[in-house]
Amino acid sequence: DGGITQSPKYLFRKEGQNVTLSCEQNLNHDAMYWYRQDPGQGLRLIYYSQIVNDFQKGDIAEGYSVSREKKESFPLTVTSAQKNPTAFYLCASSTGTGMQPQHFGDGTRLSIL
């Protein structure tokens, strides 16, 4: 079955450490997205990529970085510059054409030790 795989499901980070969240899709989608979900705030866009080797900042990109070297992969790095990284991170993808809905992964919950 096609879908989006996020790993790990739970991740713990020490202060001052960078961590990378994995997102892989086998839907052959061109566009991929990272959202952050906090209680009572819905989802907020961190970064998005409409095509391989290209990505753009979303609404809350500070303290995060991404890469898009392959169509199926869009890893997110949470750097030590992100002062409040504890959250639920969701990856999504879409065909990128028209206004097609996005498909979401199961998410990664990041906590600070």
Add this chain to the structure above:
Amino acid sequence: AQSVSQHNHHVILSEAASLELGCNYSYGGTVNLFWYVQYPGQHLQLLLKYFSGDPLVKGIKGFEAEFIKSKFSFNLRKPSVQWSDTAEYFCAVMDTGRRALTFGSGTRLQVQP
């Protein structure tokens, strides 16, 4: 910047009760609207979407939503809820430039048997 407001943060209903969840958006251009649902422990799933045409949109599991342009609203409805509808519901509008979603803060629905 566009925004989405969901005024009901937590709704508790008994089975067979009717449901209406409010969603208002602020966006001056052509809107593409979505309702997503997140069941406990599961990933976000698309309930329904509105792009154009008939303002009354039918989705999965008996849900429907009505787009009222004059009120900037896209309320979600279901005539008779079931215990299995217990979940968090998110309204979203698509940014036609970024093709990314702006989400409301979500409504947690609890259906009591």
